[in-house]
Amino acid sequence: MPATIRDVAKASGVHVSTVSRAFSAPQLVNAETRAHVLAAAEVLGYRPNRAARALITGRTHNIGLIVADIANPFFPPLIKAAESHARGRDYHVFVADTNEDPGVEEELVLALAKQVDGVLLCSPRMSNTQIEQLSREVPLVVVNRPVPGLPAVVMDVAQGARLAMEHLVGLGHREIALLGGPRGSWTNREIRRAATLAARTAGAELVVLGPNAPTEESGSAQAEAVLRAGVSAVLAYNDLMAVGLIDALDHRGVKVPDQISVVGIDDTALSRRTRPMLTTVATPTAAAGRAAVDMLLQHGDDRRTTALVTLQTELVIRDSSGPGPHRTAGPGRRQQPPFDGVASESRE
Amino acid sequence: MPATIRDVAKASGVHVSTVSRAFSAPQLVNAETRAHVLAAAEVLGYRPNRAARALITGRTHNIGLIVADIANPFFPPLIKAAESHARGRDYHVFVADTNEDPGVEEELVLALAKQVDGVLLCSPRMSNTQIEQLSREVPLVVVNRPVPGLPAVVMDVAQGARLAMEHLVGLGHREIALLGGPRGSWTNREIRRAATLAARTAGAELVVLGPNAPTEESGSAQAEAVLRAGVSAVLAYNDLMAVGLIDALDHRGVKVPDQISVVGIDDTALSRRTRPMLTTVATPTAAAGRAAVDMLLQHGDDRRTTALVTLQTELVIRDSSGPGPHRTAGPGRRQQPPFDGVASESRE
DNA sequence: AGTTCTGCTGCAAACGTTTGTAGTCGCATG
């Protein structure tokens, strides 16, 4: 029913190959002929069938984007940035949601494999070996985890966690809890590593709670555990959990930051909306989305590339963190490294 | 490079057509042969090329889902429900975001047209005539707007607005502001119509402010206007705007609900997170996502169908609405119609 | 005048599938 290239050829009295070239290689066809063809196409409402084109060129001009949870406010800015960046390069982005399930994750990559030119795998919960296997099916760029042998873009969340810990210690906190994230998450491991180290060098004690689902509910659910641990400050895996925790503490009549300080990670839109406003580590999500698209488009088919882009993070001090029980000559109110959202690039 | 059906045929010593049938019509091929074929396919890592299949069957087994703004918390539940529902029917959902821009909206439908079996168009900002034109390119199901001649699923937001107004009037409010939504929105027109009617029948005054972008910022920006209007209650186009407004009022030292009552619409996750918790109209977004998928899959190619599914809404009373200046024997605390998330179906 | 070049267009194969039709085989039936 829809018009094909053959209909256009017939209508304009030329061969199909000429019609094809009129669209995809204008310089190879006489300007006058081309005008004829385009006019005929217009009246027929012809639109090239991308599937057929993909079949022969091997390029679909589509990018897959897989995220753990589209409802997590961390992802939308990344998605939007990737979409508009890709659109500017004549690519379309197909978003899919895995519900934090590694099985669905794998299934989706496989399903997308043949209909996109590459997949952006964000915050994967699979194992590295699984990811490497999948990378044989379709070009992959991993976001929020460095996978040896694959292009990846990560955020320097270790640095962010360190800054957050130093901030808390500087405020006089000596017993701090880490509200851990989900099991498969590289980011979670990084945070834990950096926080542990920072606590040790500062002579503070770190209580690790987790792993937990990275949700608001799970943040709330850990409130009891936090209180039992007897800490004066908490660093959470992400803003969502921090918000959930603050909420549950509030319900119990525990004042933030007067009795307990809470610091989040991600600086989502949420963090400016809570009472008190959330001290958090800002991660450059939009920049990550753009960088991932660039890497995918740039590397094209040579899948075994090893570029790693690392984006800087910064500490954003708001109102959910305050003085701890151990008075100290604290640091100044602001403690932010220069930040332009762009990357240090390295190779491994 | 990736294994094709021909490789599998060669490896298992049968014709390609047999391989094809081994996958898509198992009962037509000898069980033993089939086992051979599947084994060969397995070792070669063969996966059928969906683009090639689509070329001949005309079915891609993909669904496009277009939303105005993926960062608006109204959409993720709808998206997730549509995705998992579709996955259960062996379909994949491709999500795209228009940034509230009608131009991008049209472009995306056209781009998706040839690579999906149909498109779910959520909360369109285009005109009805534009939508009808596009429906000739690809089967369309419209969500949040009834378009004559096209299948659509809408929420009975007029009923929700009426309930909200009655709630406010019952609390003693006589001067109420309506914080309007975006220009192209059918939902916005419905709310306005219903609220106006409800105000008139109750003898209350309604001040309409807008149109506005459906964002938190724009809710905050209207705080001045709300105060100038001298109203004691506000009904907002959505939760996002309600939250933004409450925030801005709070900054000005205006107490909610003591001085001004605020009611939202959508019952997003946000509404339970604000202080005070938001009174709002719950819209069954997940059910809408599922219903839309069903309609698309069911109607298949006969595009000119006229089914309309209407989903009920309910009023959820929380803490952001309180007594107004005019004491009345108010209604009970709860005022909710029976609600099971399912639809009344009708035809027009 | 012959040759080469340039600019354009047509031809036909190819991409990886599906599917209608025809063929083969063994076996039971008449």
Place this chain on the structure above:
DNA sequence: CATGCGACTACAAACGTTTGCAGCAGAACT
């Protein structure tokens, strides 16, 4: 022994494109 049938499998055309190659005219060289 011919016939028919059932179960299976091979053949080949088709889907809507792209693209290397060849062809052809005319212009520009030698």
